[in-house]
Amino acid sequence: MESSSTVRFVFFSSLFLASAAHIADFDSYWQKRADEATNQARRSYDPDPVSLTRQFNHQVDLAKQKQKGRGLRGANRMLVGLCQATNPIDRCWRCRSNWADRRRQLAECAQGFGRRAGGGKAGELYVVTDASDSDVVDPKPGTLRFGVVQDRPLWIVFARDMVIRLAEELIVTSNKTIDGRGADVRIAGGAGLTLQFVHNVILHGLRIHDIKAGNGGMVRVSESHVGRRTRSDGDGISISGSSDIWIDHVSVANCMDGLIDAEQNSTAITVSNCHLTQHNDDAMPFGESESYSGDAITQITLAFNHFGAGLVRRLPRCRWGFCHIVSNDYAHRTMEDAVGGRKNPTILGYATESENGASSVESGSPELKQEFPSKENELIGSYVSRLTRFAGALDCVADQQC
Ligand SMILES: *[C@@H]1O[C@H](CO)[C@@H](O)[C@H](O)[C@H]1NC(C)=O
Ligand SMILES: *[C@@H]1O[C@H](CO)[C@@H](O)[C@H](O)[C@H]1NC(C)=O
DSSP: OOOOOHHHTTTTTSEEESTTTSSSSSOOHHHHHHHHHHHHHHOOOOOOOOHHHHHHHHHHHHHHHHHHHHHHHHHHHHSSSOOOOTTTTTTGGTOOOTTTTTTTGGGGOOGGGTTTOOOOTSSSEEOOOOOOOOOSSSTTTBBHHHHHHHSSSSEEESSSOOEOSSSEEOOOOOEEEEOOSOOOOOEEESOOEEEEEOEEEEEEEEEEEEOOOOOEEEESSSEEEEEEEOOOOOEEEEEEEEEEEEEOEEEEEEEEEEEEESSSOHHHHHHHHEEEOOEEESEEEEEESSTOOOGOEEEEEEEEEETTTTEEETTEESSSSSSESSOBBBTTTOOOOOSSSESEEEEEEOOOOGGGGGGOOOOOOOHHHHHHOOOTTTOHHHHHHHHHTTOSOOOOOOTSOO
């Protein structure tokens, strides 16, 4: 079956100007980076999103059947001592006690639209030893900023627990993994992360909170380029013009703008196992505006996330694109409007928790709605709570199951 978003994709408007968020001088460097990213996004776009959605739902059903077979008592017993990888993504790595020696295996574990995100798996390990961010133009070796602007692929890890207060947006470049497992890594009290015109990034195991707008100014955006930025919005994670992105087990709270947002031709994204709290506006806006149809290319999987206390609405708000919303826990919400859709997006919910009135929402063609009758598939929420029980950054210890 052809999805309606495939059809809409044809009607790309050329209205979009060559301006992009927070780039003060959209020079030839950025033009080239934007062109490459746009081409890459087209390649990463899945022409048959519905089959992928079906496959993913099937995986979730299998996981549920396993849980069901085990029964509640069995599941509780499992909590003591034994590893509890309750969902198909976690099952790929969490119960292996050698995770720290084989960190890159995580790159095989993504599912959904962001499944091809390999991050820095082809690169060396880069260890962040310095929590400072005192020079955003010539970052010091050992800092997180130094790692993320390197041109080569890198798998970035942390030597110890740290709180990193970013002086300006952290401009992450392509082919990077930021892997916080094994340390309590907080990006807090300063600016947030920016994925702009990049490809192939994994963010895992980070705690991002109390994010404020950066003032702007000169910031290094790659090894060879320093660019002037305008004031940033204060998003936790801002994704624009980017593809093959996987955000997993990240906790995000209390950001001045969105917690996680995606816009401007971004696609092939999975946000899974994340724990989102404290935000009094649109927490997850996907799609830049009602007039920018470029976002019809957007394909996002939101799976096994926990939408916790203090959230108001738009988890997510999908404009234009294709959002697959599967087994997210909305248990704590007091929102008037959990999931929002504008501009005829395709939103397929599946087995989404409906306790406390947060019913799942689907839009798209009537045939699709019939095929993905999410409410009928709900099993009174308990499976969703189990699938999302370990959402957010985990406290992983080397040589132990995580
Ligand atoms: C988004 O894609 C459209 C169509 O492919 C293109 O015209 C536009 O320049 C792209 N926008 C960006 C920000 O790359
Ligand atoms: C990322 O890695 C791929 C594969 O190694 C390479 O083809 C691509 O050019 C890299 N992208 C950037 C922007 O460095």
